[in-house]
Amino acid sequence: MHNQAATAYQRMSQVAVSPRDLEATLLMKAAAQLQTLKDDWDNASSELIHERLTYNRRLWVFFLAAIKEEGNPLPEAIKNNILSLGVFILNHTIDTELKPTPERLTVLITINRNIAEGLRNQG
Secondary structure, eight states, rough: OOOOHHHHHHHTTSSOHHHHHHHHHHHHHHHHHHHHHTTTGGOHHHHHHHHHHHHHHHHHHHHHHHSTTTTOSSSSSHHHHHHHHHHHHHHHHHHHSOOHHHHHHHHHHHHHHHHHHHHHHHO
8 A cells, every 4th residue: 555645645736725725635534534434433344444544644644754854944843743743643543553442533533623724724
């Protein structure tokens, strides 16, 4: 499986959207996938749980890599906040994969939605 988040990012970047809108769209996609998983938890296979959590994890790994790129124009304080949040998300995702429950998805869904909403309100 190729890095789906990066592929989606590349596909979306070919359309005339701002980077913030693209990031918001990808975060909302991940949140929607996790919400659907949570809503139908009793019918979710372990493969589907793994797939959805992997997509979210890869998306955040991509964001963290972008934050660390030389020349990233964000102020250091914002970079540090995003890095801290990203580490939390990665750790929570691992914990969720090890002990999957629908309640654990709520944190990831909420964070993705809130960050996406913030990105959309800045543009």
